[in-house]
Amino acid sequence: MNTSGEVSIRPIAIIGGTGPAGMGLALRWARAGEAIIIGSRDAQRAQQAAAAIQLRAGPQAKVSGMENSEACAAADILVLTVPFEGQAALVKRLKPAMTDGSILIDATVPLAASVGGRASRTLGVWQGSAAQQAAELVPDEVSVVAAFHNLSAELLGGDSPLDCDVLVCSDDPDAAQLTRELAAKIPGVRAIDGGKLENSRIVEQITALLIGLNFRHKGHAGIRITGLPSGAYR
Numbered sequence: 001m002n003t004s005g006e007v008s009i010r011p012i013a014i015i016g017g018t019g020p021a022g023m024g025l026a027l028r029w030a031r032a033g034e035a036i037i038i039g040s041r042d043a044q045r046a047q048q049a050a051a052a053i054q055l056r057a058g059p060q061a062k063v064s065g066m067e068n069s070e071a072c073a074a075a076d077i078l079v080l081t082v083p084f085e086g087q088a089a090l091v092k093r094l095k096p097a098m099t100d101g102s103i104l105i106d107a108t109v110p111l112a113a114s115v116g117g118r119a120s121r122t123l124g125v126w127q128g129s130a131a132q133q134a135a136e137l138v139p140d141e142v143s144v145v146a147a148f149h150n151l152s153a154e155l156l157g158g159d160s161p162l163d164c165d166v167l168v169c170s171d172d173p174d175a176a177q178l179t180r181e182l183a184a185k186i187p188g189v190r191a192i193d194g195g196k197l198e199n200s201r202i203v204e205q206i207t208a209l210l211i212g213l214n215f216r217h218k219g220h221a222g223i224r225i226t227g228l229p230s231g232a233y234r
Ligand SMILES: NC(=O)c1ccc[n+]([C@@H]2O[C@H](COP(=O)([O-])OP(=O)(O)OC[C@H]3O[C@@H](n4cnc5c(N)ncnc54)[C@H](OP(=O)(O)O)[C@@H]3O)[C@@H](O)[C@H]2O)c1
Pocket: 016, 017, 018, 019, 020, 021, 022, 039, 040, 041, 042, 045, 046, 080, 081, 082, 083, 084, 085, 086, 087, 090, 107, 108, 109, 110, 111, 148, 149, 150, 151, 152, 153, 154, 207
């Protein structure tokens, strides 16, 4: 996979992109010049969401909306922003539409709220994490990256820089690097190599902690990793 300078001409399909997390990422990347496809189970809802992003990002932005499987087939960078309860069934359904060499960037957090529990707790996932569950379901030629779990969707959907680091976990170094480049396009975000995909279990759980902190202190908590050499944040 070529990661040198080609990010801006390849569309990014955000699957489940009509929710706050997907819309926030779409807005930030559209402003950074990325071509965005918003995916939804409903093409019309996707187009409405795309129009809303286009309005905010400006006339130069490249944003369109499609049904999820069409979005999947039209891009080789896929970002998954759906609730955990829908993740596995959706990935299985989209599998035939995924092209060889694609990367799937998974932001799913297995919150207990998915089964009626508390949002400040995570569920145990048999595979270890939601991202590892996705990795088990995609075609062999598709690389899975876990990222963006700890960004507040509310802040992403605003206009100010974020005060948060993004930990990127994957077993594919090239896919991880491309994802870090995309993360670094969000103002205020530093992207850090978080190691193997199995580390996504820990990163996903941090989100539940952040949600608990938000409840307790009425804020929008994020994370910053300190003490690493500057090269770690590239
Ligand atoms: N919100 C945050 O601050 C935040 C931050 C980091 C990570 N996350 C994680 O990112 C994911 C998305 O978060 P969100 O708050 O944007 O979620 P959301 O609003 O609940 O859902 C996002 C979109 O997913 C689609 N969807 C809902 N249920 C589905 C199902 N059963 N099957 C397939 N698609 C379904 C819907 O789009 P359509 O109806 O248009 O198909 C919905 O607009 C979650 O896993 C969340 O834990 C969220």
